[in-house]
Amino acid sequence: MSDLLERLRERGWRLTAQRRVVAEVLDGDHVHLTADEVHARAVSRLPEISRATVYNTLGELVVLGEVLEVSTDGRAKRYDPNAHHSHQHLICSHCGTIRDVHPAGDPLAALPADERFGFAVSGAEITYRGLCPDCH
Amino acid sequence: MSDLLERLRERGWRLTAQRRVVAEVLDGDHVHLTADEVHARAVSRLPEISRATVYNTLGELVVLGEVLEVSTDGRAKRYDPNAHHSHQHLICSHCGTIRDVHPAGDPLAALPADERFGFAVSGAEITYRGLCPDCH
């Protein structure tokens, strides 16, 4: 994650305590926190950090391509730091747990030309749903 | 769509003017309205219908399996009446237009057993993204 901060600094990002804390909170695998969850964890390390800064920082990380925004349920967006490894998501229909998964093949290949309606199709997001081991 | 109302009445649904109007508004192909859009159109046919009733009715239609809820962008949920024909969505990254599409093959087949983490996987939703003919 220090690589991340270094990379961003080289891109002209000003390195503040707040941004460092947000980046630290997002470190790890299978991390899919909401903005409020990120804020809560950030506050425990830097009590005066504001909600607005967390939103700003998450938004910047998304634009910079360092974090993915995932809208799984129409409620709060979640932020996924695993942006450099293409993956999809598997979500428990009961408890909401999210795992990163790697399906075989290229999902775009499954969409025939006559189903593209003249679009220049550039990507596909897949959400698999089912019950996790704890919920069945 | 009258089939729909008949089907619901047989399931014990009380048929009110409000529910009829919501069902009428949702009729058609490639319909993906937000709750507020449904409300706006419903109001033009039945001026006194309330937002709460539109939300209630949409929620019931989703539970009854007659309408799908689609969260495409983390903003308002959209309601898709095409629930009886399995399909996925293709969305224009620029203007937000949504089309129903039908990919080849079973999307679940692409997820290997060792990527299922013990989940009982039951479904997959795919969102294809790209630029529509009007936007490129």
Added chain:
DNA sequence: ATCCTAGCTTGGACTTTGTCTAAGTCAACA
């Protein structure tokens, strides 16, 4: 045909999630 009542609808208050702004603060370069 009328009555009854469980179920439906209503408006408004409330919650959640996210955005915006003006004023103050500070990282990084000179």
Added chain:
DNA sequence: TGTTGACTTAGACAAAGTCCAAGCTAGGAT
């Protein structure tokens, strides 16, 4: 060390959705 533009803050605001108490009504019962 000083300067300055970028960053942060608190709080107001907005959008989307939920909840509730009070009133209304569809449709079966009489």
